[in-house]
Amino acid sequence: MSENVIRAYAAMQAGQQLTEYQFNAGELLSHEVEIQVKYCGLCHSDLSIIEDDWHVSQYPVIPGHEVIGQILRLGSQAKGLEVGQWVGLGWTAETCEHCNACLQGERVFCPDLIPTIVGHAGGFADKVRAGWQWVIPLPEQLDPVSAGPLLCGGVTVFHPLLQHKIQAIHRVGVIGIGGLGHIALKLLKSWGCEITAFTSNLNKKDDLIKMGADHVLQTQDYASMQDNHQTFDLILSTVNIDLNWNEFLKLLAPRGAFHFVGAVMTPAQIQPATLIAKAINVTGSDTGTPATLKQLLIFAARHQIQPQVEIFPMSQVNQAITHLKSGKARYRIVLEQDF
Missing domain, CATH: 3.90.180.10 (Medium-chain alcohol dehydrogenases, catalytic domain)
Incomplete structure (x- = not known):
């Protein structure tokens, strides 16, 4: 051959x-x-x-x-x-x-x-x-x-941490704990952040805490999120389904960022007044450059x-x-x- x-x-x-x-x-x-x-x-x-x-x-x-x-x-x-x-x-x-x-x-x-x-x-x-x-x-x-x-999956959730200059003092939420989201938890744990996992399946809770989540909330239980209003510096969405994005925007601190990496194929319904009131950023990204990929692998090796x-x-x-x-x-x- x-x-x-x-x-x-x-x-x-x-x-x-x-x-x-x-x-x-x-x-x-x-x-x-x-x-x-x-x-x-x-x-x-x-x-x-x-x-x-x-x-x-x-x-x-x-x-x-x-x-x-x-x-x-x-x-x-x-x-x-x-x-x-x-x-x-x-x-x-x-x-x-x-x-x-x-x-x-x-x-x-x-x-x-x-x-x-x-x-x-x-x-x-x-x-x-x-x-x-x-x-x-x-x-x-x-x-x-x-x-x-x-x-x-790894570089997709790593790049936003660099883009938004996330540090150990920050509080970060991750929506959807599957292939991408579980890697995000592991990265953020080594980063030193306080992490909240938003999942549709609370049966994963023990797994998510082992991976690094400090808190676990049900993705569409918006009433239970009220105690977290204006607390997150970054929320990272890894899902490919439509959610009530405005409920998540309420959770962001002033100048916080909501970042899409999951490819939702329907238009996002977002209230501009919420963005204006707290100077919120809505952003997105896909993968990363060769330099970012090398940085990620070095970081992953250092923290196993x-x-x-x-x-x-x-x-x-x-x-x-x-x-x-x-x-x-x-x-x-x-x-x-x-x-």
Whole structure:
């Protein structure tokens, strides 16, 4: 078999189960790195791309953008990496490197950004390729089995802490304690913040306290939130469903921020008067730059932050997807490559 042949699992049409798929990726380009996939996280964004929820999918879709593996080959222009090195790859596979955003170090805003799973072959495969700038060295203190979800879910909730200059003195709320939210709790605990977890499932309460939550509230029990009015410096929403956002805005202290990282597909109903009265910011973000990804992995290694994962062999990817859809995943699924 040619070294350019990649074996993968792909959805051939929207919403279909993944099937084995083999393709020739062509010669390795000068700026590319080829990674032998060892582990790959299963993210809700993978489901959205499989099902074309965002109307950007290009079939066949090979999902997988929380890759951990070892470098097999380096293009002639790849820098700072070595064959055999353990690395990670997240949401972004390539950027142009010459637009204003790239030159200013804000590559996530590159107009020619190529996501790892949109118009590009992702990590539910034996190998994956990406531009060298987006291949992130894995600190040896991190467990490669559980590190993958840091590269998408982790950086998604890490970036807002930097953006809003969160410090240990701050009070932070996290809405939705699933794949993203549970990592947010672990990060904030090491950050030193006072943390409130908002969950629809109070059966998780003991888990959430172990992960770092100081307080746990039911997501839509707005009456029980009244004692917390004007107390939070930041509220981070990881959910993809519509809630009564104005009830959460009441919880923010003056100049506090409400930050969306969950892709709610309906317009948010927000009262401008609430924003005006307390100078509140409503913001959002998706993932992070290579520099932010490196910062996150260093921070996670220093504090031994590990996502809580369930392991499936990659050959059982459809069962893993069904488990994720059921809402029973605790709290992130990782596929172990077994081609």
